[in-house]
Amino acid sequence: MTLSIWRYSHLILAVSSSLFLLVASITGVILSVEPINNKLQPYSISNAEGLSLAETLANINARYDDVISVSQDQNGFVSATVIIDSKNESFYIDPITGDKLGPIIEKAPIYQFATNLHRSLFLKTPGRLFIGLASLLLFFIAVSGIVLIAKRQGGIQRFFSSVVRENYAQYQHVVYSRIVLIPIVILALSGVYLSLLRFQLIPETFITHEIDFDNLQEEPLLDYTNFELLKNTPLSELRDIEYPFSEFVEDYYLIRLKNKEVLLNQYTGAPISEKKYPMVTLASEWATVLHTGQGTILWSIVLGLGSLAVPFLMFTGFAVYFKRPKTNIKNTVPKEKARFVILVGSEGGTTLQYAQLLHSQLLALGKKSYLAMMDDYTTFKSMEHLVVITATYGQGEAPSSAIKFETLLKKHIQKQPYHFSVVGFGSTSYPHFCEFAYETNKLLQTTPKANALIAQVHTVNDRSFEAYTNWATAWGNLVGLNIRLTKPTKLAEKSHKSPFIVLEKTEAQDMIDDTFLLTLKNTNGAQANSGDLLSIVPGSGEQERLYSLGKLDDNIFTISVKRHPEGLCSNYLLQLEKGTTFSASVVANKNFHFPKKAKKTVLIATGTGIGPFLGMIRSNSRKNEIHLYWGGRTEDSLKLYKPFIDNALESGSLTTFIPAYSRTQTEKKYVQHLIKQDGEQIAKVLRKKGCVMICGSIAMQKEVLNELQSICNRYLKKDLSFYQNRKQIKMDCY
CATH class of the missing domain: 2.40.30.10 (Translation factors)
Structure with a gap:
């Protein structure tokens, strides 16, 4: 009875997953050639592993004036992204001489085709689910096969003993199963792990750094070649290095090594923050290598042979048993008149531009699409599909065009059922990556009549067009539309x-x-x-x-x-x-x-962020109170704007001007220090329904918001979000 259970389990598992395993194995054989081909490219430099990072960067910097980043892939090939003739170029380099070796290896069409088919059967999310389940079933097939072979051979101790030949199919099935058993188990388990990771059943952890910008030092000034970390770290440990974006001390080297991530002060070389990669990250990388063979010829050959064995084992197995075809079902689901409603949560306009691409494509396909901001949510009588494309503001909060969305969603209950999908835009550089998108998704899941078309939030990091178009294609497949966005x-x-x-x-x-x-x-x-x-x-x-x-x-x-x-x-x-x-x-x-009704306004800017405020101050014909806080490097930085500032102060269109200089020889101040210093006055502005406007860098915005939060807690006994929701805090940062 026990033997029958194992045998029928083996049979049912094989039959139920046969088609998917056939596709996965054939494409797996094709894909096993890619890492071998890549590894054989002439971009590996002998003895380069012994170089330190300091030596490597010195060699590269000597050849190129504007280096953005340096990376090392699984093959040990070193590449650099540099600016040449005003354009970004990426290519492989010789880390010893800095010479350009060749262009970055692009995925050949056959490998791209095989990858898409292997991962999702061209069905995107449903296909990934099928392949993930097939990988799990393959593991169970292997386990049940081990039990059957052990029983057949007379015990586990005789597992590799001679096989009694009954017929060709049976004999070959057992013999080859034993040979490829370990690679198949590894392929199956790594495939399951990657699928669980893809569907976020294994929580993916991200490294977050806490930086004390106020205590960053510019002295003692060291040449980067004398940085201890760069001198003592061999090139072989490198994943990639991102150079500082600017000469401000707030920008730093971001260094990713094999087992950790380090932020390095660009002036002193002192580690600002150092975080080891969590076990989930390292396990995911190992699973990827074990599943794909990236960076190793020998294991790629083993994986190729293991993948090649799967169709053979299926043939010999079905010669003993039987086979069954697949089934594939595809569902098509096409305001007042709009069947498709796209809502946008945007802070600076970028997310809206991406939403417009989808909106335009739907219109081009003859579909009735309606594009609006999330704060314009209302009753849509004909809506069948709701797509929410949103950024995240600050500490996981709503962007400025989505502040009222939760209230409106509860107020306007749709009469008809509809499907929804959520896309989150953000950057993994920030700790609350796409958090508002996740909160929106949870909110919609509890909304009457709303049904999730795609259960998981799709996230787009750093405005990746590729990530967005991949989602759009997958979403289009689900609703029966051929969505192909053009960059x-x-x-x-x-x-x-x-x-x-x-x-x-x-x-x-x-x-x-x-x-x-x-x-x-x-x-x-x-x-x-x-x-x-x-x-x-x-x-x-x-x-x-x-x-x-x-x-x-x-x-x-x-x-x-x-x-x-x-x-x-x-x-x-x-x-x-x-x-x-x-x-x-x-x-x-x-x-x-500029707020029309506010009697008092605080303007906060750094550098060129003062630009829009020049116009706002000029248009202050009513002489309402305007207090301008501005941060620059030195007093010389102010020369460009000083005539305008002096004239505005004299005419009364500007009440006060308070500068902060971060590169003076005496006391170095940043604009957030001014906000902290005048916290009580700023609190009075907010209390009297005034407005605070911020324009400048994201780094400055973060520090200013921290100070505003402290001011709200100390003087107003309210959270900063209270004033953000009332549109008393306005920002345009980059």
Whole structure:
């Protein structure tokens, strides 16, 4: 009886998973060739492993002026991403000489096809589920096969003894099963693990760093080649290094090693934060290597032979038993009139642009699609599909266009059932990655009439178009639509272009910070306000760059620009002469417009973030209280804006101006220090329904928000989110 149970279990498991295992095994054989082919490429440099990271970076930096990152893949090939002729280029390099060896290996079409088929049967999420289950069944097939062989052979101790030959199929089935047993078990278990990871049944952990920006030091200044970590770490330990984005001390080297991640002060070389990778991360990497053979020829051959054995074992097994075909079922589900409603939660407009791609595709397919912000949620009489595409603000909170969504969702209950899907945009650089998207998903799961089309939130890190289009394709498959998003090269074309003429331009070389002001006139009278965005496409095929507008007069605007040595758009703007006309688009950014009803406003900016505030201050004809806090490097940094500031103070359109300088020889101050210093006054502004507006870097925003939270706790006895929800906190940071 026990033998029959094991035998029928083996049979049922094999029959039920046969088709998927056949596809997975055949594609597995194809994919086993890829790591072998990659490993044989001429990009491996002998004796390079003995180099230290300091020596490696010195060799690379000597050849290239602008290095963004250096990486090492599973094959030991070292690559670099550098800026050459204003464009990012990535290629393999010789870490000893810094010479370019060749382009980054691209996945050949046959491997791409095999990968997609192997992972999901082209069914995306449902297909991944089938393959994951097939991997689990393969493990159970192997276990039941071990039991059957052990019983057949007379015990586990005789497992590898001679096999009695009854017929060809039986004999070959047993013999080859024993040979490939270990690779098959490893393939199955690693496949199950990766599937569990994919469906988040195994929690994926992320390293988070806590940085005390106030205590970052610039002295003692050391050359990076003398950094202890770089000197004492061999190249063989490297995953990748990301160079500091700027010369500010708040930016650092991000170094990922085999077993840990380190943030390194770019001036002193002191570790700012060091975190070891959690076991889940290391286990996931091992599972990937064991399942794919990446970086090793020998194991790839073993995996290839193991995968090749699966169809053979299926053939011989079904020669003894029988086989069964697959079944495949596909479901198609196509406001007042809209069947598809796309809601967007966006802080700066980027998420909206991605949502517009899907919206446009639906319209092109003849579908009735409606695009709106999350705060515009209402009753949609014909809605069958709701898609929420949202960013996350601050500490896992709603972005500015989604603050009222939870209230509106509870208020407007749809009369008809509908399916929903949630896509989260964010960056893993921040601890609350896509948290608002997850909260939105939970909220919808408890909403009457709402049914999840895709159970899991799909996350898009750092605006990855590939990650977004992968979701869109999968979502389209689920609703019966052929969604194929094309990566936009001119996002600004979504808005009407307007001619702008250059009225005035300062020179960047006259400023210590390499910044300059452009005064522009919109010659066709298109409406815009301070805080709206100017979308500029510097060249054919290039993506848009966004600059925050300051409105000085009717159709007269200013933008503040920092020139980057290899920056395509900043150098394009710098070369424009007085009287030159160019085309650009105005992108509305109403969530960052100056508050009309506030009697008191606090403006907080660093560097070029002051740009939109220049226009807001100029338009303060009522002489309402405006307090401007601005952070720069030195007093020389203020020269560009000082005439405007002095004039505004004299006219009364600006009440107070408080600067902070972070590069002075005496007391170094950041703008957050000013906020802390004037906490009681800022609390009074919020208490009297005033507004705080922030424009500048994300790093500055984080520090300022921390101080505002402390101010709210100390003086107002409320959480910062209370004022954010009342739109008393407005931000446009980058």
